[in-house]
Amino acid sequence: MTKVPFEKRRGGTVTTPLGFLASGIRSGIKQKKKYDSALIVSENPAIAAGTFTLNRAKAWPVIYSMKAIHGARHRGILASSGNANCFNGAQGKAAVADAVASVAHLLKVSPEEILIAQTGLIGVPFPINRFKRGLPKLVERLSPDGGKKAAKGILTTDLRTKEVALSFHLGKKRVTIGAVAKGAGMVHPNMATMLCFITTDVKITKRLLRRALRRAVDETFNRLAIDNDQSTNDTVLILANGQAGNHTIARVDRRYRLFRDALEEVCRYVARELVRGGEGVTKVCTLHISGAKRPTDAEKVARQIGTSMLFKTMLAGADPNWGRLVAAIGASGVDFDSKRLDISFDGVFVLSHGKLRVSNLPKARRVLQKREFDLNIGLGKGHARAEFITSDLTPKYVLINSSYSS
């Protein structure tokens, strides 16, 4: 990634870009007194792009939005938490259509302009009446300061909201990208259970917006692991309303790449926040694999290590057990040169050109006691690289996940 002067906005969120309103309320989907509904709206017609779960058991809102995303113009994203609206029969499908029509009516836009995403328990009838009764309030409360409330409206077991906004310049125009997300548990490559809504005031073609989003998601959300499961509801949506007033980005040029890099930076920030906020997570480790023959090799090694339960428990125990790392590298099936293999934690080498550095082990142990650190692995076979974000696996993760539905 090119280094560019991205300005991180203080208290930045999805309403930081020009022309976006948002709201979040409690409409009673959750039994607990918690926010469970959110709405994000552009003042003017915007364009949209999205990426969705690869799970074959797709929730109704995913099925709906995967189709709706192809429209030319969009105005808003309706979201709810507490009920995944998945695997609950025809009632769930009807609930999506009903909710979308209702909110479109209240916003005085066409239903085709509304996207929807939901998260929560699978297989439970969706409480459409309660949700619909809340919609007038949700619309009424739309505000340019509503980002934080929208962020609260999509949380499930998350401990805190995930929000960010970055700005950068395109010529003389300042462009902003904002995002809110939910994660927790089940977050894994290939778009695990997470919702992320991104807004931007950039002017760009729909084709390039889609291209930039795909790439950003691939490099960030698809390269992280808390556990190794994939959800039925994962959705990333972006709305671009053009209010920054820049010349439309319509070609793959320097300006496109600037936007693309900023979008990737926003997604990377959110991805790291998702791992930090994962169930039972106490440590975040960013893997940097280098020296691979080809990029897919580097990614394979990163994924093998990042999803290894033995590696993740090793992080929990702050134990620089490089033997497990060698076993995981080998298990990936990827070519590496055992005589040139390097393994280091935050620059502390435990293996250097295939030789154990025993005297560094105590120092490496101290690195592993930190809340965040990097693990660099050099395979000694080529020049391809990959990055991956992973977490430790703690007894707390097990405790949280062994009593979710009951």
Place this chain on the structure above:
Amino acid sequence: MTKVPFEKRRGGTVTTPLGFLASGIRSGIKQKKKYDSALIVSENPAIAAGTFTLNRAKAWPVIYSMKAIHGARHRGILASSGNANCFNGAQGKAAVADAVASVAHLLKVSPEEILIAQTGLIGVPFPINRFKRGLPKLVERLSPDGGKKAAKGILTTDLRTKEVALSFHLGKKRVTIGAVAKGAGMVHPNMATMLCFITTDVKITKRLLRRALRRAVDETFNRLAIDNDQSTNDTVLILANGQAGNHTIARVDRRYRLFRDALEEVCRYVARELVRGGEGVTKVCTLHISGAKRPTDAEKVARQIGTSMLFKTMLAGADPNWGRLVAAIGASGVDFDSKRLDISFDGVFVLSHGKLRVSNLPKARRVLQKREFDLNIGLGKGHARAEFITSDLTPKYVLINSSYSS
């Protein structure tokens, strides 16, 4: 599998088949006062077959035995625990050759007739002198009652030995198959960290012995998961010495299939024992996937569920969260009919033809509180099936694995 009258032998082990001797001792590889060396020998020249880890980082004994296995005649298996003899440079390679030559000399056989397998920590120089000093005692103590001691010689963190023997009749001759194994932690499909040594007095060609072993390993050891890692040392070896005196099995006929099924039964028993004895395991769940379009589909679903951390924590919590199962089935990418999907625990349906059976949930919860139970999933798409053995994921697993090397 055809149902045949296999007789499980009381106290059966690797010395139960005719003409096998074994021994186990402490030679000081482990710092703790525990057995760490084992030897299994056939009185007469035998034939051998083996399957080995697919990990690219293979331990020295694996590299050695993968080559040696091609010999026409074998006499014994030398094994040790405490040191994996892996990723420790040329010293480790020399140690294998040295140990094999020493034991062959003591047994008055050719080094080519000896197979070797080792398990333990990676990346530590192998204490070849200590090991060699123990070899005379190991040979001296060879005995037709030595199976139990050999079983103890290969344990690492295992809580108990894994041994079994089955007999069956081929015409008027009684044929016996015996096995010892070590597992614990890291046990996963594709031959995870485990050693299994099988002896049999059957008379069979080397080609068919290999074929039967491959199939048995594929259906059992490659279909289980404790965690999702693969070791550098996994080895399954079988010796057949022909002392049962049956007509040589030389064709794929009824007699071959009888032997093959018996061998598979031995491996299945050992596989279940490996899962039962896995680190921190309190529950063993056997998955039966049916109604798949093709066998690979059934296997994919079985593997997706069997290795899902969310599924395994759900077992720990005795929570029949069928939503997670639907998500895991979907994540496998395999075709299923949501209107014909069946999910039942020990015959208690929580989903029947795609419909939730709420009233059965308390009963299903009671099944999940048992130490062993079956999970049946019908995909409603065809007639292919697959089986898979998995365990719960407990806080204890995490605690054990977060402090292994230190």
